[in-house]
Amino acid sequence: MRSFFFYLGSLLVGAAFFAFARWLGNDYLFFAGYTVLQFIVLATAWNILGGYCGYVNFGSAAFFAVGSYSSVALHKLGMNVDRYFPESLAGIAKLILPLNVPTLIIIGGIVSGLIGLGTGYLTLRLRGAFFAIATLALAVVLQTLIVNWDFVGGSRGAYIIRPAEVPFIGHYIQYLFLIMLVLSVVAIAVARIIEQSRLGYGFATIRDDELAAEACGVPTLKLKLVATTISGALMGMAGAPFPYYIGYLEPSSAFGLAYAVNSIAMPMIGGTTSWVGPLVGALLLGIIQQVATVTISSAVNLLIVGLLLVGFVIVAPKGIVGLVQDYMRGGARTDGTKTWRSRFAIFANMRPGAR
């Protein structure tokens, strides 16, 4: 029943925002909203590995870029079927290509998920700073590969010319916004399902004490691979529609520092122990950054993130969720009757203590 209300609530909130933005008739709301939703997916994906398992990933931008560049590669293939396919296959290829954005998202997720699996496999024995450095190295290696891969534009970048309108929806940005809205609900649902499952408990034991987890029968290496794969796949899915959003993709924008920093800062500020944390952090930071972009300058975005991160690490190391969870959990009456506060604590998976 709780899950039903969760999905219903998510869809209603999304539909209300979409209807409001359409009523205002301002496409900028869709542009800004897309970025915020994209950060919700990225922050939630980062939190699956970083928050639930305690493995800090500095290479979020790499997974995001892999999703983006898989779309660029497939888009280019689709636009030049006669050039890249032998005559015998061109007919079949034209039936399939060019692919639509939802399909590209699935493919981007699979490619990034596989890279996540590979990264997990290669870094299985690393922990703490060593794992973080390895993920940073992954981003550098992948960026170097993309810069030197002419097919996707190399260092010059690649243009993606998107259609102006989509039937039944309207402007293409509205279509992209809707897709990212669905994707963010999917990402949050995945995180929420993980938290409430055996997998979530397994991840928590990995974060707390791997040696004790193994002694309790938790297959830690297998679970870490699952976490790196799911996290990588969701980041790639967030990146797949990005070339269509931005129109011109170059390595420095796809591998931008902002993605790596925001993916970490948003869950840290929101709270890493519940699916609510990355959502709240991404909404807060994403909206502040969008407001700052139009009122001051986009150059101050990273400064804002940095200052907020420092502030939260000092004042509220468990993030916003950590600040309110004791209050929420304290809502249960002594006779066991549930109140709205304790119900919310259960809904948001605010377990005892830091969880």
Added chain:
Amino acid sequence: MAASLLQVENVGKRFGGFVALDGINLEVAQGERVGLIGPNGSGKSTLVNCMCGTLQNETGTVQFDGHAMNGLAAHQRTHRGMARSFQLPRPFPTLSVAENLRIPLLFTAHTRSGRHLTQAESEDRCQELAGLVGLAPKLHRLPRDLTQVEMRKLELARAIAADPKLLIADESMAGLSQSEVGDIVELLIKLNERGITIIMIEHIMRAVMAFSQRLVVLVSGKKIADGKPDDVVNNPEVIGAYLGQ
């Protein structure tokens, strides 16, 4: 003598140039209560780590319940029925006492029964385990709210939750008062009476003598004595190792 549950043959382990275990042989029968003692640095914990898969032995073999354990990861050995508690309690700090007890139920209990426990069964089992060690009133508290002895009890209860055939209790009584030591010994004997074979590693001789049916002594990575507790503590070699020649 009952059937052999654990067979450790010629197990050796080095850390660089330091020989931690030098050809250890040990056999433990089903249902036995074995005390494992030795001065600090004698290799007790290394032997436990090699048996449980936390460390891999370089020479020799470990057989458990008729199966070779060499090369198996720690969690796989837990699935086969070998559980341990740690010298320093290692509860999962962000999980409540009940959740700590739930972890082995979620990940291990099904491996031998063939099915996962339902939520209700799992909650009942947590209650039962917490009741067994006297932690029922603190089931929904965090480990940080527990006293030292409660932490040790949680450590033991979590090991038992894996439904083990063999429990290895690594210095479960360090730092406890006399009455608390008595509580833990009583608990371990109670568990043994339920059919769990137990190896207890301990420095507190009063507890070792009260608990053990057999005593094994390690010194500098070698086994120097193995027999009835009264005979072993009067063995001149053991006295020499503890008190100096």
